[in-house]
Amino acid sequence: MGRRPALRVALKYCGGCDPAYDRVEYFQAIARAAGGRIAWTTLEAGQHQAALVICGCARACLAEELPLGPEALWLKDDQLPPAEVVARLLKKGKQNG
Amino acid sequence: MDRIVTKEDYIQSLKDQKHLVYYAGEKVEDVTAHPAFQPHINCAAMTYEMALRPEFEDLATATSHLTGQKINRFTHIHQSVEDLIKKVQLLRAIAHETGSCFQRCVGWDALNATYMTTYEIDQKHSTDYHQRFVDYLKYIQASNKMVVGGMTDTKGDRSLPPGQQPDPDVFTHVKERRADGIVIRGNKAHQTGGVNSHEILIMPTQAMRPEDKDFSLVCAVPLSAPGVVQIFGRQTNDERRLSSEIDIGNPRFGLVGGESLIIFEDVFVPNERVFMCGETEFSGILVERFATLHRQNYGGCKGGVSDVIVGACALAAEMQGTAGAGHIKEKLAEMMHLTETLYSGSISCSAMGAKTASGAFYPDPLLANCTKHNVTRHVYEIARLAHDVAGGILATMPFEKDLRHPQIGKYVEKYLAGVQGVSTENRIRILRLIENMTGGTALVESMHGAGSPQTQKVMYGRYGKLDMKKKMAKALAGVRD
Numbered sequence: 001m002g003r004r005p006a007l008r009v010a011l012k013y014c015g016g017c018d019p020a021y022d023r024v025e026y027f028q029a030i031a032r033a034a035g036g037r038i039a040w041t042t043l044e045a046g047q048h049q050a051a052l053v054i055c056g057c058a059r060a061c062l063a064e065e066l067p068l069g070p071e072a073l074w075l076k077d078d079q080l081p082p083a084e085v086v087a088r089l090l091k092k093g094k095q096n097g
Numbered sequence: 098m099d100r101i102v103t104k105e106d107y108i109q110s111l112k113d114q115k116h117l118v119y120y121a122g123e124k125v126e127d128v129t130a131h132p133a134f135q136p137h138i139n140c141a142a143m144t145y146e147m148a149l150r151p152e153f154e155d156l157a158t159a160t161s162h163l164t165g166q167k168i169n170r171f172t173h174i175h176q177s178v179e180d181l182i183k184k185v186q187l188l189r190a191i192a193h194e195t196g197s198c199f200q201r202c203v204g205w206d207a208l209n210a211t212y213m214t215t216y217e218i219d220q221k222h223s224t225d226y227h228q229r230f231v232d233y234l235k236y237i238q239a240s241n242k243m244v245v246g247g248m249t250d251t252k253g254d255r256s257l258p259p260g261q262q263p264d265p266d267v268f269t270h271v272k273e274r275r276a277d278g279i280v281i282r283g284n285k286a287h288q289t290g291g292v293n294s295h296e297i298l299i300m301p302t303q304a305m306r307p308e309d310k311d312f313s314l315v316c317a318v319p320l321s322a323p324g325v326v327q328i329f330g331r332q333t334n335d336e337r338r339l340s341s342e343i344d345i346g347n348p349r350f351g352l353v354g355g356e357s358l359i360i361f362e363d364v365f366v367p368n369e370r371v372f373m374c375g376e377t378e379f380s381g382i383l384v385e386r387f388a389t390l391h392r393q394n395y396g397g398c399k400g401g402v403s404d405v406i407v408g409a410c411a412l413a414a415e416m417q418g419t420a421g422a423g424h425i426k427e428k429l430a431e432m433m434h435l436t437e438t439l440y441s442g443s444i445s446c447s448a449m450g451a452k453t454a455s456g457a458f459y460p461d462p463l464l465a466n467c468t469k470h471n472v473t474r475h476v477y478e479i480a481r482l483a484h485d486v487a488g489g490i491l492a493t494m495p496f497e498k499d500l501r502h503p504q505i506g507k508y509v510e511k512y513l514a515g516v517q518g519v520s521t522e523n524r525i526r527i528l529r530l531i532e533n534m535t536g537g538t539a540l541v542e543s544m545h546g547a548g549s550p551q552t553q554k555v556m557y558g559r560y561g562k563l564d565m566k567k568k569m570a571k572a573l574a575g576v577r578d
Contacts, residue, residue: 020562058451059461076451 006039007093010048019056021078033082050092101241104142114321120329132338136351138293140199156187171201172238175458181447185397192401198354200290204244206390207298214383216455226372242295247285250302259312270311278367289354304381313380315373316366324364327357333537343497346533353542391547392469393460396443403436409531410486416524417515428482435475442468463560470553476543480535
């Protein structure tokens with residue numbers, strides 16, 4: 001039985017004007033928790049199965065700009081444990097085929 | 098009356114409701130006929146009048162997200178960042194018309210804070226507070242009634258929590274629970290516009306401990322309900338309203354909001370008007386939301402009021418021949434700088450507002466907090482500069498009665514004259530307006546309205562992101578942990 005291919009997840013950060021937490025540090029923890037289950041890509045590259053949008057605060061400025069649907073997971077703080085973020089992304093990827 | 102539309106409707110609605118109000122030790126039969134209250138009523142009426150004026154309609158009205166009907170914006174739940182910005186713009190615009198507090202924002206903020214928080218209480222506890230509140234909100238939007246936001250309890254001994262007060266009534270609380278509702282007892286202090294409102298939306302005054310369930314209360318009560326008593330607060334120079342026009346300074350619209358102490362003496366509240374009862378963990382967030390929404394306002398209304406002060410000072414300078422002096426121009430420019438600084442704070446916290454789980458939008462709490470904190474300083478500085486520009490005459494002018502006096506009136510006319518062609522009466526009117534807007538109660542309101550400075554400083558600890566700031570400094574300095 002072969003290994004399941006990694007889920008392609010597009011990563012997008014907000015502009016980071018005055019974030020309430022270290023977005024990059026948080027993403028690195030998420031990436032570590034995901035291990036080989038997620039292949040990180042960008043929105044511009046296309047063909048992603050899910051998207052992770054990391055906003056630095058509740059304002060979530062990107063929400064007005066990005067035409068993303070249910071495939072996207074929006075984070076506005078670092079309160080969700082990285083493993084839970086990964087679980088939600090995998091679920092979204094599964095739902096999007 | 099099904100719906101209050103005009104100023105006349107509003108005044109009639111106040112006459113009809115027969116609420117119990119005391120002024121200077123006397124029961125007031127009709128607040129609309131009493132000179133102590135008429136300026137405040139005129140101010141609040143402006144929120145109705147401007148909704149009918151096409152030049153203000155865009156700001157003063159909104160479309161209800163509940164019914165799709167056109168409503169007064171003071172009953173609207175903010176649905177976007179644009180709504181948050183329009184709120185601030187509206188407050189500045191009304192302040193230009195009144196030069197004083199028009200009171201209705203307090204209830205508006207209470208409506209929005211309660212809307213957001215009841216939604217979250219229901220999510221956690223499977224209660225039906227939010228639906229009850231939506232029904233109440235529909236009633237307020239349809240009737241266009243004025244709601245006072247009941248936040249501040251008198252609190253007795255501040256070192257003791259509510260449940261340990263010798264007299265628990267210093268915090269509003271549930272005294273009795275019945276199948277069909279609750280009976281409440283207590284008080285709300287500094288209630289802006291209380292004597293000329295229709296309803297009070299009671300909220301907890303602070304974060305509550307788990308054992309203070311009876312004090313974690315949100316409910317709506319008509320101010321005409323049995324057991325509700327209001328005692329009106331004194332203001333600086335309030336007796337001038339009884340005997341003069343010019344000496345009042347702003348005769349039509351008075352001074353700040355008109356605050357009362359509202360007492361609840363075993364008031365029954367039916368279940369459909371109870372929106373939180375015992376969910377102590379939501380008290381803190383409700384208070385914070387109300388405070389943030391209210392602090393958002395201050396650069397709008399105080400910005401607008403300060404515009405009037407700047408205009409009055411410029412006129413005073415022209416009337417007394419000092420307008421060309423460099424230091425006067427500089428002071429006026431400084432006053433405008435401070436005014437626009439206040440306004441920009443309110444706009445910025447609105448622009449950085451975010452959507453809550455309920456769908457309602459909410460200003461950035463740190464920036465809103467900072468705006469109000471600036472008001473505790475800048476309004477005082479604006480007033481200081483106004484006193485400087487206007488001159489000592491501000492504090493020594495004779496009575497209006499002296500100006501009108503058959504024998505000595507000519508002396509007032511002659512010796513208080515300024516630039517040729519300007520009437521002495523007009524000069525006195527402008528100076529009295531400045532006096533009214535820059536002293537006593539008006540300043541205290543800027544200090545403590547929407548929370549005292551210390552309550553704002555607390556918020557920097559909560560939202561100031563100190564850890565991030567330290568991280569920035571460490572990175573630049575090359576500090577390694």
